[in-house]
Each structure stands twice: as structure tokens, then as C-alpha cells.
Amino acid sequence: MESSSRRRFLTMAGVAVLGIGAKPVLDVLAAGQGEVAGSFKLKKGDGALNAKQWAMVIDTRKVEKASDLEPMISACHKIHNVPQMENKNHEIKWIWEEEYHYAFPTATSRYMNEHAEHIPFLVLCNHCENPPCVRACPTKATFKRESDGIVMMDFHRCIGCRFCMAACPYGARSFNFRDPRPFIKETNKEFPTRMKGVVEKCNYCAERIAVGKLPACVEASNGILTFGDLFDPNSAVRELLKSNFTIRRKQSLGTEPSVYYIV
Amino acid sequence: MLELALKGNKKYFGWITALLVLVGIGFGAYLNQLGFGLGITGMSRDVSWGFYIAQFTFLVGVAAGGVMVVLPYYLHDYKAFAKVTILGEFLAIAAITMCLLFILVDLGQPMRMFNVILYPTPNSVLFWDMIVLNGYLFLNIVIGWNVLEAERNNVHYPMWLKPLIYLSIPWAVGIHTVTAFLYCGLPGRGFWLTAILAPRFLSSAFAAGPALLILLCMIIRKVTNFDPGKEQIQSLAKIVAYAICLNVFFLLCEVFVVFYSQIPEHMDHLKYLFFGLQGKSSLVPWMWTSMALMVLSIILLVNPTTRKNENVLTVACLMVFAGTWIDKGLGMISGGFVPSPLHHVTEYSPTFPELLITIGVYGAGFLVLTILYKMAVGVKEEVRS
Numbered sequence: 001m002e003s004s005s006r007r008r009f010l011t012m013a014g015v016a017v018l019g020i021g022a023k024p025v026l027d028v029l030a031a032g033q034g035e036v037a038g039s040f041k042l043k044k045g046d047g048a049l050n051a052k053q054w055a056m057v058i059d060t061r062k063v064e065k066a067s068d069l070e071p072m073i074s075a076c077h078k079i080h081n082v083p084q085m086e087n088k089n090h091e092i093k094w095i096w097e098e099e100y101h102y103a104f105p106t107a108t109s110r111y112m113n114e115h116a117e118h119i120p121f122l123v124l125c126n127h128c129e130n131p132p133c134v135r136a137c138p139t140k141a142t143f144k145r146e147s148d149g150i151v152m153m154d155f156h157r158c159i160g161c162r163f164c165m166a167a168c169p170y171g172a173r174s175f176n177f178r179d180p181r182p183f184i185k186e187t188n189k190e191f192p193t194r195m196k197g198v199v200e201k202c203n204y205c206a207e208r209i210a211v212g213k214l215p216a217c218v219e220a221s222n223g224i225l226t227f228g229d230l231f232d233p234n235s236a237v238r239e240l241l242k243s244n245f246t247i248r249r250k251q252s253l254g255t256e257p258s259v260y261y262i263v
Numbered sequence: 264m265l266e267l268a269l270k271g272n273k274k275y276f277g278w279i280t281a282l283l284v285l286v287g288i289g290f291g292a293y294l295n296q297l298g299f300g301l302g303i304t305g306m307s308r309d310v311s312w313g314f315y316i317a318q319f320t321f322l323v324g325v326a327a328g329g330v331m332v333v334l335p336y337y338l339h340d341y342k343a344f345a346k347v348t349i350l351g352e353f354l355a356i357a358a359i360t361m362c363l364l365f366i367l368v369d370l371g372q373p374m375r376m377f378n379v380i381l382y383p384t385p386n387s388v389l390f391w392d393m394i395v396l397n398g399y400l401f402l403n404i405v406i407g408w409n410v411l412e413a414e415r416n417n418v419h420y421p422m423w424l425k426p427l428i429y430l431s432i433p434w435a436v437g438i439h440t441v442t443a444f445l446y447c448g449l450p451g452r453g454f455w456l457t458a459i460l461a462p463r464f465l466s467s468a469f470a471a472g473p474a475l476l477i478l479l480c481m482i483i484r485k486v487t488n489f490d491p492g493k494e495q496i497q498s499l500a501k502i503v504a505y506a507i508c509l510n511v512f513f514l515l516c517e518v519f520v521v522f523y524s525q526i527p528e529h530m531d532h533l534k535y536l537f538f539g540l541q542g543k544s545s546l547v548p549w550m551w552t553s554m555a556l557m558v559l560s561i562i563l564l565v566n567p568t569t570r571k572n573e574n575v576l577t578v579a580c581l582m583v584f585a586g587t588w589i590d591k592g593l594g595m596i597s598g599g600f601v602p603s604p605l606h607h608v609t610e611y612s613p614t615f616p617e618l619l620i621t622i623g624v625y626g627a628g629f630l631v632l633t634i635l636y637k638m639a640v641g642v643k644e645e646v647r648s
Binding site: 087088089090091092098101102103105106132135136137138139140141157158159160161162163165166167168169170171174175176177178179195196197198199250253254255 | 299300301302304305306307308309311312366369370371372373375376378379381382384386387388389390393445446449450451452528599600603604605606607609
């Protein structure tokens with residue numbers, strides 16, 4: 001008798017555990033058209049900048065040397081509390097410079113235009129229209145914001161599995177291999193610092209766009225960077241794309257990067 | 264039945280204690296990693312998965328390999344395997360336990376692990392991997408336990424078990440297919456971006472799993488009164504022989520496509536592994552050793568005179584296991600990250616604490632395996648006497 005009631009208890013406990021685990025799974029399978037029960041809408045701030053798909057055009061003709069890019073990199077890393085790691089393995093970077101054949105490894109020639117071969121290229125998250133990192137993330141900690149196409153990170157949901165890092169064809173993502181806070185020179189209290197064990201990357205300055213400011217790198221770029229709505233035919237970026245020949249990184253992969261380079 | 268695992272001689276408890284010590288050392292190292300972060304490992308921004316994920320991948324194969332005794336027995340009614348199916352199922356349980364532990368120790372924020380269930384994401388292969396791995400663990404526990412209990416009570420196992428047993432066969436193929444899909448669906452990682460990856464994973468799994476099983480049978484025969492049987496071991500050996508041939512064949516298919524097409528993004532990873540790239544070549548000796556082990560083991564396993572000699576067979580199985588372990592547990596993951604998508608060459612090698620944690624996880628897996636096998640062998644001895 002005693003053993004049968006114990007067995008019954010174990011059965012019930014097992015069913016209960018299964019039920020708790022199954023509920024969210026059923027929720028997601030039952031929800032149609034990406035609607036989740038209890039969904040809500042965020043109201044935008046009055047001064048916020050709006051776009052359907054933010055994009056950036058980098059005019060590399062205006063770049064001569066590393067010091068031309070340096071202000072953009074330091075502006076970004078400063079306001080976003082990006083640490084300066086001593087160990088290169090643990091390096092964190094949101095926006096940085098690469099030589100042409102590293103930035104465009106699938107589009108190099110042996111004999112190249114001298115300017116393109118010698119200048120540094122600015123690279124950052126491409127905020128792809130079809131981002132492989134978002135496809136890979138098992139918790140939706142990285143997601144493509146529907147309102148404006150920014151590929152964002154929820155640092156509090158990320159479990160640190162680093163699947164997104166394997167999925168990104170641009171090496172745009174960094175992982176906090178250790179607590180980054182001791183390596184931040186001056187903490188910007190307006191932006192969160194990260195903890196160890198989560199992935200981070202460029203967020204197209206979503207926090208600045210929300211209050212009507214352009215991304216920090218664009219502001220510091222001295223006209224090298226242009227930011228705007230890719231889907232608005234009259235936007236500044238579309239004007240540049242119309243009148244200049246541009247390339248994107250690893251176009252053949254179908255990720256549709258939203259960062260364009262005038263060469 | 265667990266009580267069978269509580270009785271044993273000095274050697275048995277000595278072995279258990281040794282494994283517990285390994286688990287303890289690994290756990291201590293893990294606490295250190297939990298405090299500092301994954302920075303204590305050799306992983307980097309460029310090589311963001313390392314030894315843990317590689318062991319995970321290899322062990323999913325070992326778990327799937329268990330199906331090579333389940334399938335002939337339950338699907339083809341190959342009676343000889345009745346004696347050893349339980350060993351295959353219990354090996355799968357131990358291997359999956361290690362897989363889940365390796366995933367756990369690889370997470371940057373392990374305490375958020377349940378976010379995978381709280382925010383289920385069907386477009387992520389990792390979500391499906393979580394489902395198939397836990398499902399396979401569950402199936403093998405239920406099947407293994409009930410079949411063994413029935414054997415102990417000298418009755419036929421309950422009929423409701425039959426559909427679960429049939430389900431476990433394609434499920435075994437599923438776990439390793441989904442695990443391959445983790446890698447082969449990623450754009451920009453030329454080494455993994457190949458449709459042959461899942462078949463390659465499966466063939467190496469069906470070689471490594473049964474090879475380990477043969478070695479375990481040899482050990483069981485030595486240290487207990489239960490003999491898994493000559494015929495059983497020879498049948499397993501044939502399975503290993505076919506599987507390792509297929510594994511090398513699939514690898515050569517990949518080598519042909521990559522080196523005949525000469526597309527750099529696909530070629531450079533194999534170049535790095537087998538010849539070195541930009542002067543970095545730490546894996547080269549390992550990869551050639553792996554090739555040599557696999558080719559030699561084919562010669563020993565295909566040739567009936569050498570295969571039927573159990574001493575030679577033991578050596579051949581060790582070679583298969585070591586060869587596939589190097590291929591998957593060392594080369595497969597690092598090879599995909601070197602060179603990086605930007606074509607930088609950053610090498611990876613595990614650090615000492617990383618190895619301690621790895622040994623701890625293996626210790627935990629072998630502890631589970633020992634306890635389960637003690638139970639199984641105990642029942643077999645009981646039934647025979």
C-alpha cells in the first residue's frame with residue numbers, strides 16, 4: 001500500500017514537472033502570426049528618430065588613416081562602457097578597424113586599388129535584414145526589433161551559450177570572458193555595464209535614437225558615416241546609394257547587411 | 264534495483280572512490296570558473312567554442328552509437344544481442360549525462376539555463392537539441408530500467424514499452440543529426456557548411472559507440488561473472504568495421520569537394536587542420552594521427568583473421584575510439600573557427616583548469632556508467648544462478 005501511494009506521488013510529481021515545462025512551449029506553438037498572449041506595444045518617445053530599417057553608409061573615400069576612424073571608435077566604446085581588456089582573447093569591441101582583405105575576405109584581388117588596400121576599414125555589427133545570429137539564439141536574447149530593424153541584445157536574458165558568435169559571419173560579437181567592470185576606464189552611468197558570461201555587440205545606439213540623437217559614431221565621424229532609413233526612398237542613405245557604387249560584407253551569404261561601403 | 268549497485272567488493276568501491284575524487288577535482292575547478300568566468304579556459308573572441316563543446320559533440324555520438332545494439336535486437340530480432348542491449352542503453356544514459364554536463368559547464372550564465380524553456384525558440388537549433396537530448400535520455404532510462412526489471416522478475420517487459428523502443432531508434436539518429444545541424448546551418452563557417460556533416464557525425468558515432476561497447480564488454484568479462492559473449496562482440500566488431508569505413512569515405516568525399524572546387528572559405532579550414540595556416544599548425548600532428556589510427560583500424564577490422572582475434576580487436580577498437588575522438592573532440596570544433604570569418608588565424612588549446620573540468624565531467628559520466636552497469640550485471644548474474 002505504502003509503495004503504491006509512493007508510486008502515485010512520483011507519477012503525479014512527474015506529470016506536474018512535465019506540465020510546467022510544456023506550458024511555455026505550447027504557448028509559443030499555439031500563438032499565431034508571432035502573436036504571444038498578453039503582447040503589448042511600447043510607445044515611442046516624442047523626439048525619437050524613426051525608420052523601418054536603419055542603415056549606415058561608410059564613405060571610405062574620405063578615410064586616409066587610422067586616426068580618421070579613431071574618434072568614432074572611442075566615442076562608441078566610451079558611452080557604451082566597452083572595457084579595454086588586457087588579454088587579446090578576452091577582447092570586447094563593438095566597432096573597430098580592419099584591413100580591406102580582413103573586412104572583405106571573399107572579395108579581394110591580388111592587384112587592388114592602392115587607396116582601398118592601404119586605408120583601415122571600419123567594421124561593426126551589420127544589423128542584417130536576415131540575421132543568422134537571431135536565428136541561432138535559443139532564448140530570443142538577441143532579436144531583430146520589428147519597429148526599426150535594429151538587431152538588439154538583452155543582456156539579462158543571454159545565457160552565454162555563444163551560438164550567436166558561431167552564427168555571425170562578420171565576427172561582430174564579443175563575449176564577456178570575465179567581469180568587464182574593472183576594465184572600464186570611466187563608467188557612463190546612462191548606459192548599463194555588463195556582467196561576465198554574456199555576449200554583446202553594437203546596438204546602432206538604440207538608446208540615442210530613442211531620444212532623437214544620431215548614433216555616437218555617426219556624430220563623431222566628420223561626414224564619413226551617414227545614417228538613415230533604408231526603406232525610405234528619400235532618406236540620406238538612399239540618396240548616397242543612388243549616386244554611388246557600394247559594397248557590403250559577404251553579400252553572397254544572403255544576410256543582407258545594412259552597412260554599405262562606398263569605395 | 265539500485266541496491267545492486269550498493270553491494271560490491273573492495274575493487275568496486277575503490278573505483279567508485281577514484282571516480283568521486285575526479286568529480287570532486289572537476290567540481291572545484293568549475294567553482295573557480297563560475298567565479299572568474301569562462302576566461303579561465305583557452306577560448307577567445309575568435310574561437311568561441313572549445314573543448315567542452317567538442318566533447319559534447321563526440322559524446323552525443325557515443326550515445327547515438329548505443330542504437331547499434333538496440334536496432335538489430337528489436338527490429339531484426341537478432342537474439343544474440345538480447346544479452347547486450349541493456350549495455351548499449353545504459354551507455355547512452357551515461358553519455359547523454361556527460362553531454363548535458365558539458366553544455367552546462369560551457370554556459371556563461373548557467374543559472375539562466377532554464378531561459379531556453381521559459382522563452383522557447385523553435386527557430387534555434389539549440390532549442391531542438393535540448394528537446395532531442397533530454398528526450399533520448401528519458402527514453403533510455405524508461406526502456407533500460409523496465410526491460411532490466413522485467414528480466415530480473417523473469418517476465419516479458421510490458422507491452423507499452425514497445426512503441427517507446429521503436430521510437431528510440433530513429434530518435435538516436437535524430438540526436439546526432441540535430442547536433443550536426445547546430446554547426447552545418449551557419450553561414451560563413453565553411454568547414455561545417457556541408458550536407459555531409461550529419462552523415463559524417465553518424466558514421467563516426469556508429470564506429471565510436473560500438474567500439475567503446477566492445478571495450479566495456481571485455482572489461483565486464485574480466486571483472487564480473489557475466490560474459491557478454493563472443494558472438495556478440497564479433498557482431499559489434501562488424502558494425503564498427505562498416506561504420507569506420509563509411510566515416511573515412513565520407514571524410515574523403517568532403518576532402519574531394521573542398522580541394523577540387525578550391526573555394527578558399529571551405530579549403531582553408533582543412534588546410535589549417537592538416538598542413539597548418541600562416542605558420543600556425545598545432546593540430547597537424549593530431550589530425551594525421553587520427554587519420555593513421557582510422558586507416559589502420561580499418562585494415563584490422565575488415566580482415567576476418569585479425570578481427571576474430573580478440574586481442575587484436577581490442578587494439579583496433581582503441582584505435583577507432585582514439586581516432587574518432589581526435590577527429591571530433593579536437594579537430595571538428597576548433598577547425599571550424601580557424602581561420603575566423605575575417606580570416607584571422609587565432610589558435611586554440613585548452614587550459615589546465617579547462618582540462619580538469621573536462622576530466623570531472625568524464626568522471627561523473629563513468630560514475631553513472633559504473634553504477635548502471637553494476638546493476639545490469641548484478642541482474643544478469645542473479646538470473647543465471
